[in-house]
Amino acid sequence: MLLQQQKIQLSAYSDLYDLIVPKGNLLRKINELIDFSFIHDELVDKYCATNGRNAESPIRMFKYLLLKTIYSISDVDVVERSRYDMSFKYFLEMAPEDAVINSSSLTKFRKLRLKDTDLLNLLINKTVA
Template sequence: MMFSSYMELYNLIVPEDNMLRRINDLVDFSFVYDEQDKYCLDNGRNAIDPIRMFKYLLLKTIYDISDVDVVERSKYDMSFKYSLGMAPEDSV
């Protein structure tokens, strides 16, 4: 759950018919958590949310860009940040 005073920016910048917004609104990504039991949860560093990691892979596939490019584009493309479930002011 995100609490940011800047969340309203998404309604101004990312149109309702944006493909990433529609995917985010229509797809329930909770199926990603079903795969989480295959990994050790008490070993190593805390991980980034598995759904966000899945969405990074989805963005890479949709836009045919590299790991570096998807991270770089997520810094300035508000539709990417919206899709990833990040607040506008969050760092990537």
């Protein structure tokens, strides 16, 4: 089941982002400039609305892949870094105390949801546009 990604969850620790992630941080700028909601619209038909548990947000999954591309790191490394790098958590719109995904989820997302490599290119091009 696919739900629209919500903004950063209210947390007693969310104010840490203003202290730790500078206003000029690349990931903060990307979050402020790009509306990633188009990803949900592009991938909605790739999810079953009636079966299975709630899926991880496709927007967040795409953002993990974007982080991988920006920083040239592996699935395992991007997930590990998002565990402690506050700019990554901010970019992923997670509360500071939120747990991260299992790195195998990125592989499944690529194989099951982004089977069509043109779809991945479309999403990247829309992000850049």
